Amino acid sequence: MRRMQHVLAVMAVAALGTLVAYAQAPQAPAAQGAQGRPGGAGPGRGGPAGPASFFITSVGKGDGANYGGLAGADAYCAQMATAGTIPTPPGRTWRAYLSAVARDGQPAVNARDRIGVGPWYNKNGQLVANTVADLHGDIERDRNSINKTFALNEKGAAVNGVGDMPNQHDILTGSDSYGRARPDGVDTTCSNYTSNQDPPANTPRGQGPGVWLGHSDRTGGGNSSWNATHKSGGCSQQALINTGGAGLLYCFAAN
Numbered sequence: 001m002r003r004m005q006h007v008l009a010v011m012a013v014a015a016l017g018t019l020v021a022y023a024q025a026p027q028a029p030a031a032q033g034a035q036g037r038p039g040g041a042g043p044g045r046g047g048p049a050g051p052a053s054f055f056i057t058s059v060g061k062g063d064g065a066n067y068g069g070l071a072g073a074d075a076y077c078a079q080m081a082t083a084g085t086i087p088t089p090p091g092r093t094w095r096a097y098l099s100a101v102a103r104d105g106q107p108a109v110n111a112r113d114r115i116g117v118g119p120w121y122n123k124n125g126q127l128v129a130n131t132v133a134d135l136h137g138d139i140e141r142d143r144n145s146i147n148k149t150f151a152l153n154e155k156g157a158a159v160n161g162v163g164d165m166p167n168q169h170d171i172l173t174g175s176d177s178y179g180r181a182r183p184d185g186v187d188t189t190c191s192n193y194t195s196n197q198d199p200p201a202n203t204p205r206g207q208g209p210g211v212w213l214g215h216s217d218r219t220g221g222g223n224s225s226w227n228a229t230h231k232s233g234g235c236s237q238q239a240l241i242n243t244g245g246a247g248l249l250y251c252f253a254a255n
Contacts, residue, residue, distance in 0.1 A: 050121035052086045053253035054128045056171060056216055058153040060247025064236040065172055065190035065211045067249075070109065073098055073193055077251035084154025086123065097227070097250035099174045099181035100192040111227075112136060112179030116254035123156035136179050136227075146226040146250075148217035159248070161217030169220070170213040170232070170245025177228040188212050190235035198234030206231050213245060220244075 057080045067073040073096035081088050088094070095116070100109040112132055119130045128151070129135040129144040137143055145151070148161050148169075161169040174189035175181065182188045187209040190196070199208020214227035221229035227250075233239045240247045 050119060050125055050127065052121055052123045052125065054120035054122055054151075055081070055084065055086065055154040055251050056151055056159050057249045057251060058084075058155055058157070058159075060237070060240070060245075060249075062237060062247070064196035064234075064238075064240055064247055065193055065232070066196040066235065067096070067193045069192055069194050070096065070098055070100055070114075073249060077249060080154045080251065084123065084156075086154055091255065093254045095252050095254045097171075097173055097175075097179075097252055098193060099176075099179070099189065101174075101181050101189055103192055108181040110180040111173060111175045114254065115252035120252055122150055122152045123154060124152065126150055132179075136177070138178070144226070146216065146218070148219075151216045151226070151250075154251075159216045161215070162219040166241070166246075167244045168246045168248060169215045169217045170229075170240065170243055171216050171227075171248050171250055172211050172240075172245075173214050173227045173250070174212050175214075175227050176212075177223075177225050179227060182212060188231060190232075195235045196237065198236050198239050205233060209235050210239075211235065213243070214250075216248075216250075 061067055061076055067076060074094060077094040077096050078088065081094055095114045097111045097115060099111040102108040117132060118135065120128045122128055128146060133139055134143040148158055151159065153159055159169060160167055186207060188211065190209060190211045195209060197209055210232040212231050213229055214225055215221055215229045216226065218224045218226055223229060232243050237247060
């Protein structure tokens with residue numbers, strides 16, 4: 001009898017030790033759903049916060065769509081990341097989400113090919129999109145969280161949209177809805193972001209110089225696309241303001 005009591009006591013002590021060790025050990029995260037989001041929640045609506053790697057510029061350069069080309073727009077994104085105290089470790093490359101048409105012997109450039117592979121998080125650490133495919137809805141449309149709630153500027157603030165004064169939801173992209181350059185012909189990129197010129201008076205809308213725009217709040221413009229809603233009426237700062245913008249850019253960390 002005493003031997004049985006001794007064995008039971010030893011087993012109880014061993015079990016208690018196992019429970020204590022388990023309680024002190026780091027626990028595995030909860031099971032994640034599709035696309036790595038806990039429970040399969042949509043982008044920005046669950047999961048751990050990530051380092052800021054996406055934002056909309058709070059102000060444009062002030063010269064309409066003229067950013068000095070793609071390189072100038074990229075430099076502006078890096079400048080605004082610094083202004084917004086977004087950490088930019090050595091080797092990090094900021095890219096403006098812009099497509100460029102073939103010109104001067106140079107091939108077309110697709111915005112989707114410039115921005116890395118993801119995932120991307122806003123200033124508050126909320127997931128915006130996991131991959132390039134999710135960002136552009138290659139498999140399923142509306143897989144990203146670029147909207148007024150999650151598409152924040154470098155300060156972590158929402159961008160003015162429909163119903164706000166002034167409305168600034170027009171974001172320069174020069175792209176179609178899949179993030180690719182549009183067919184060459186009528187200017188859709190303000191001479192690849194080197195022009196601030198407007199078309200001559202009485203030019204039919206869409207027939208003169210301009211740049212394709214997306215709506216950061218996904219509101220208005222018929223198709224309500226974040227990257228391909230409509231074309232601007234010109235390339236000057238005032239022309240961009242007139243259609244509901246301010247020459248703002250989407251900026252992505254490419255690595």
